[in-house]
Structure formats: C-alpha cells, structure tokens
Amino acid sequence: MVSSESKIIIVGAGVFGLSTAFWLAREGYKNITVFDRCAFDKNYYNPSNGCDGASADINKVFRMAYWGKLEYQALAIEARDVWLSWNKRIAESGPSDLPAGLTPEDKLLDMCGCYFLAAGPTLRGSYAESLDTMERTAPEFRKMQFVKGNAEDEERLGIIGAKWAGKHRMVQKFNRGNTNGFVDVNAGFTIADKACVYARFLCEQDGVKFVLGDSQGKIETMVVEQRGQQKKVTGIQTCDGRSHFGDLVIVAAGSWTPSIIPEAHRAIEATAGTVMFIDIPRHRQDLWEPFHPDNFPVWFYQKGDGDDYFEGVGFPITKEGRLKFGFRGRKVSEAQCSCYRLMIQMFGCRAVHQFPRPSHRTQSVCSKGLPMFAMHAHKRSRISTPRTKYSNNPIGTVPLHGLSLMKEVVAEAFPELADFGFTDSKLCWYTDSIDNDYVIDFVPGYSDSLFICTGGSGHAFKFLPILGRHVKNRLGGVSDQFTSLWKWRVAEGGKENNGLSEGETGPREMSNLQMADPRDFKFENAGVVSKL
Template identity: 35%
Template sequence: MSLTNDTEPNRSRRIIIVGAGVFGLSTALHLAQRGYSNVHIYDYQPYHENSYACSAGCDAASCDENKILRASYGDAKLYQDLAFKAMPEWRKWNEMLAQTSASELPPGLSPDVTLWNNCGFLRLSSDRLEESEEKTQQNFPDEMKHTQYRVPDESRRRDAEADGVPASKIDPFSRFGRGLRTDGVLDMTAGFVLASRACAFALHLVSKLGVHTYLGPEYGMKSLIRQENEVTGIVTNDGKEHPGDIVVVACGGWTPSLIPEIERLVETTAGSVLSFRLLDDRQDLWDNYSPEVFPVWSWNMNSYRPDHEDIAGLYGMPRTPEGVLKVAFRGAKWTNYSSHSHVTGRPLSYPKTDVDEIPEEAMRVIKTFCKENLPDLLDLELERGRLCWYSDSVDNSFLIDYPPDIKNLIVANGGSGHGFKFLPVLGEHVVDVLERKDTEYTRLFRWRDVPDRDPNGLREGPDGWRTLVKQRMVGREAWKAAKA
C-alpha cells in the first residue's frame, strides 16, 4: 500500500541500519533529514577511526580511492536522471566541506580536499561506439549534449578546445597521433569522487544529525532476530540483542549470506584493481595524470569475451591528491563460492578480502592495455592489487524493498558496481520504500522474480569459469615482468 496524506509515518520508531557503506549512510542521512529521531547504524568496521581507507584494512566496496560519477546509462533513464540529481548535491558537499573548520572534521578529511571532481569521462572503444554509448547519446537531455565530444570528429575536437577542454583529455593515450583506430565520447558532465573520504564525510553528517553509530568488530551483525515471519531486531557479534521496529540490511557483498531470501536475486562478485603511487621525483607524471589534464576513462567496457583474449572491460582514473593512480578490470566478475546458505544449502559467493593479488587473466588484460596506451605505468612499482567485492543483482538494478512475507525487514542491495555516485540522494528512495510510497523509483527497485535473461551469469554457480578457485592469482612480481 502507499501512504496517503492521512497516513503520517511514525518517525519515532527505532530503525536499525546494518552497514555503513553507501546504501546505509544515505539511508541514515535521509531518515534524519525527514525527521526520524531514533536511527541506529551498525557496522563491523571501525570507520570512525580509519576513515574508510583501504590502506587501513577497510574492505567494503564503498571503501576506495575514487569512484566514477557519470550519468551515462544508455536507455536506463531513471538512473540517468538520478545521477544528474546527485551531481549538484555533490557540489553542495564540496562547498560544505570547504566551509567546515578542520578542527570539526574527523581524521582523513580537511577543508581543502575536493570530494567531487568534474574532470570528464572518456568512454573509448577500439572500433565503433558501443551500443550502450549510442543509447546514452540518444537519451542525454538536449541541454547537455554540447558537453559530449565524439573523439574521432575533428569538428568536435575543435569545439572541445574552444570550450577550454585540454586536448589531452580527448586523446590521453595519443592514439590519434599514432594512427590507432579509436572511437568514443568525452563526457564533460562526469568525473570522479574521492570515495573513502566521501563516506567519511557522510558519516560525519549523519552523526551531526543525531544518528547513533556503532562501529567496530563487536557491532557487526551476527543474525537477525526473527519471530516466525517478523524481524524484531539484530544480534551483534558480541552476543547482544538490539531491538528494532524496522531493520534495514545494507551489507553489500555480505548480504546474501545474511538474508537467504535474496540468494537467487543477488550474487557477490569482484572486480580487479591495481593501484600505483607516483614517486615524488616524477613531477612529469604528477602533471600528466592530474585531473586538470587527464580524464576518467574506460576501454571497450562492454566487449570482454574470455574466449577471445580480448583487451576490454577496463577503466581508470586520474591521480588522487596523494598521487595514487588506479587501473581496474571489470570485464570478468569473479566469484568465490566459499559459503553455503544456512537455509537452502546452496553454495554462495562470499567476499574474499584477505588477498593482495588478482587473477592472472585480469593482470594480462591490464598489462596488455598499458603496454600500448599507458607505458609510463610499466616503470612504476605496483603498490597494491586487490579484489573489490560488489553485490550484483540479476538485472544490474538495485534491490531495495521488503522481502515478500517478512515484516519489518528492508533489504538495500544490488549496487552492481554503479551505486556509489548516488550517495547524497539514494536514501530518499530507501525512505520512500520504508514508508511504502509508490513512486517510479520504489517500483524500479522493488522485489522481482529472476528474469529469463541472465546478464550477470548468476546461474553459472560454482561450475562457472569465473570462480577464484579456477584462477591463478598474481601480484607485484607479475607486474614487474610487464616490460618483458
């Protein structure tokens, strides 16, 4: 049912949110902004101490140097619209952070750091435009189309120069100068956000708004408290019970192992990430990979096929303020069937975060691309390789709803590798779900059946080729051999 003007929600209900990543933080933020006064957020990671930093051992998908912020969504117009709605909110966060005294901020944050950098997003392919890009260009609002520069079009390259866009952003790999076949679009509405810092700032905001936070190993959720088909709270790792009128579970890749009802709708998968730190004595690299002259980029993002030794499914970022440069491979979504459902017994993919290596196939793709397009990186030491674990839904759309036939439980999941950009705005729609409002977004995110089409390969299970047990894992030594 949907709320009417006569049905005012009880904003004093005790609401428990499990998970302090993007979905949980945004939900807490919008609950507080909508007047809910009894909101409690739990997470096993001590984010108040480590500021969501990967280098401090944080392993949730929301913990990252940076994430792409873009509205390129093909024909998924509601996601496109939500991304455009998020962008001005990110600008407001930039302003809020700049106006906050350093003494008021938690560790890891300072007023001189820009969370959202509108440096542009160059989406390239080795041949013609990918189908998703063609749909994006068709569906972008007319008033935004001047920000889209088709890179092989000489007139549009001149337009970019006239608009003050550095030539290096439209051809950062010098492919035109080398006569290499390339197509794509430089999208100057897009860029990146400093992800871990953004989460730390959101945690700061919700705390100021009166949300109660419980962070650390003892506060991880051990189990739900269930009475038949009704959820009445959670049990944390320290064995304590915490009653709640509504429980929102937003645990990313860990959720399928906690909520059996979503096992068939969400699978935990990983992308492969390599991070390089620029040396202090290489000012040329600091300059060349600065977001002022170097864009976010992707390469053949939807074209990877493992049986063809493709160089595809890649993306990368400009350097961070600390000089960290990231290149990632998401063409193959790795799985790790190390857990089993405690209800059905079916094998479940579960995050494996205790490795500093990536599958050899991912390393092959990244190395081959860098040899042709980013040879500077071959001279750098690999600082870290890691797997970033996401929760992929069956159709890449978020799953935010009450599971059927269960009272007082909301699952907020299925980020599918594209949820971070919505941090300032997503919670509005989670609260609409909580209040049982019927909107175009609550319908988009609602519980659904498994579709006939299987874009994420969830039906493969442990027999699929993407499982980690079938991969040879490699790390720093493999990168050192990249020049060979």
C-alpha cells in the same frame, strides 16, 4: 507501516546505509542506529587502514552518461548538484567545523572529465544510445559531451578550454589511436572515503547513532520470530553477544548481504572486479604532473569479444601518488560456507549454539559434526562471499586473466608506466542483481520487518547524496519512478540472470581460476615497452 517514531536498525555504513540513514533522519525519523563491522570512526573509510567494503575506496567514477537508462541518468544529474553543493559547504567550512579525516581543501567530486572509448572507428552502440538519450532529455548536458572525430564537437571542445586538448592527448594511444567514443566534461570521479566520512558526519548531525567496529558493530545474526506462516525480524545480535531490538531491520551490507538474509542469494550475488595500482614515487614529478586531475581524465575503454573482451577504467593520480586501474570484463565469485548463520535463522540460537561452529570454508557437507536436521540448510549455504586482504582467509592477488589484459592495455596506452609494473592489487567486491538494477524493498515473508537495500552492481556510489530519498519513499509506501525498478525479484530458471544461476561450478568461481603470482605484476619487457 514504519513511522518517524519507529526504531530502525541499519546494517551497513556504506553508500546504501549512509544515504538511507541521511534521508530518513532528514524526514524526521528519530531513532536510527547504524551498525558496521569496520571502525569507520577511527579508520575514516581509508582502504589502506583495513577497510574492504566497496564504498571504502580512494575514488569512484562519476558519470551522467547512462546509455539508454533514463532513470539513472536523471538521478545522476540530480546527484551532481548535491555533490557540488557539498564541495562548496566543505570549502567554506573552518577546519574545526569538519569531521576528522576531512579538510576545507578536500573536494568530494572532481569534474576532471571522462573519456568513453572503444576500439575501432565506428561509434559503439551503447555510446550512441547514451548521447541520443541525453540529447532528447537533457540537451544542456549533451552540449558538454563531445564526440571523438566530429569536427564540430572538437571545435566546440577547444572553445571550452585548451586543457581538453591536452587531456585528449593523454588517452590517444589506446589501440594506436583507432578508437571511437566521446568525452563528457561534466563527469569525473568522487573521492569515496572522504565522501563517506562527510555523509556519516551529516547523519550524526541529524541524530543518527553509529555502532562501529568488531565485535560490537558486526552482526552475528538476525533475531527472527516465527509467527504462523510468516516470520518477523525483531532485531539483530552482534558478535559481542548483545541483542539489539527494533521495529525494522534494514540490511545494507553490500556483498555480505546474502550471508545475512538467507533468501537474498537468489536476488543478488557477491562478485569481484580486478583492481590494480601503480604507485609513482614523489620525486617523479615528470609523471605526477601529466597524470594530475587537472591534466588527466577518468577513462573507460572497451575492446575485443569473448575471452579477449576488455572493459576497464583508469583514474588520475591521487594526492598520495597512486594510479588506479579497474577491470570487470569478467567477474569473480567465491563460494564459502555460511551455514552457521543460516542455521540460526532457521532453528534459533539455542538450538544451534550447542553444536560446534563449522569451519570457514567447507566442501558439500560440514566436517564439524553438525546435526542431521541442519544438513539440508548446509547444502544450500555455500554462497559467494567476499574474500579480501582482511578476511579470515586473506587473499592478496587477483585472477591472472584480467591482470594480463590490463597489463596489455596499460602498456599500450601509457608506456611511460611500464617500468613500474603494478605495485598493488585488490579484489573490489560488488553486489550484482539479476539485471544490474538495485534491490530496495521489503523481503517477502517477514511481515514488513526486514528490508533489503543493496544490489549496486558496480554503479551506485555516485548516487550517495540522493539514493536514500527513494529508499525513504519505499519505506513510507510512496511510489516513485524507482519503486518497480528496484522491487524484490529473484533468479528464474532458464534465464541468464546476470550469472547468478551459475553457482560455485560456474566459470567465474575463484577456485576454478588461475590466480596471479606477484611476479606477474611486472610488465614483460618493460624497459622496451616504455621506450615505444
């Protein structure tokens, strides 16, 4: 059993790794070291500085509306209180009392409100379920949610503040106004990069050590000993050739986790959402003002079915003038070869290092002369692995399908933006589980020496201040409401498994998709559309 004296290694300094380290340190664990390939002490989690993990982002949705998922709703309500307390602590701090990359003017949570909208006049079933759940379990927060078209709710909203009428006007052009939904004035967005900077700062104050940057912070492989039918992880080896030993290794590496833990590809999969940006020049204050968080909400929007299904999100303008739009109605995967690391796990470093390293991307077998005894491992080792602007094989575009739907929605809802077109793109890599619940548990077969902490499925960042408490509970053998929900589980034959069973021949594999050309970023007939 892990104790406060145990030497703990955490791989990954994103939301799962930071929150885990924070809560373990608060509980009195004295020997925690977090490794990450990104030099977050120098780039401050800013995605424009070369960060490509999901946590290193300009903003993330904060919501408490969770359809019928009561556990997550309660967790979000609890997290909200901590976010607001962090806002207060930062505002009351002197500049010298804050870490580099953060100022007293920075807010980690901005409650600009969130509109949940869907095409058509009838309230969407998931929205109705969310409102009903909130009414039954947290009525004081339900009072801060207002249904579109409900005269009583709209009157109450007007009493809260005149600004909400203006925010409603900003999103009323979706589907030419023929929409259903509600606004939650207690929702909004977190500034993700600033939040991670602050969380890492709090961890360091409690004694957590960080080893960051390539190659000293980048894991090459786990150090595994075979003990009869069981294996035991005794540490990790980083890409600078050093070995680091500990009593427990926690892998919280997000979408890179399946390439570190061989068994994890049956429990989670790296999938990407399409993210697009529009950069507004500073001299266009006529657009900066209406899209400012004081005047513009976060929005969700759903419409259509099948190939025409759209599920997207948009954010207010950032301090740098950037508008962010996301689409995840259809996910993307990218099968790559991870056989080298998997072979090391199976056969040990000495047995593998004598052979040439395989190419970054292969077909069914490696062309670099791998030994025959490794072929079985190799054939199993093509798993979805993030490919970003900063990968060895970089990518600077997105699937055309999602981009086309986003252009249609944005041009309709915000015609004043059409002349700009999209100015930048990003594949945001998530870690999907088989059911969109997290995977936080000991990995079977490793004598309680290996722990997995991931599976965010695109909805974890809001829990940064509180998630680690439940990780701590699981590590300490304390059961709570999330123990069974987040237990280790794998895809089963004959079930949908949230797409994890599709593999590299499935419809979302990137090599099977048409990718956008930079010319596709422009809106067709933009000059005409912008005058609608």
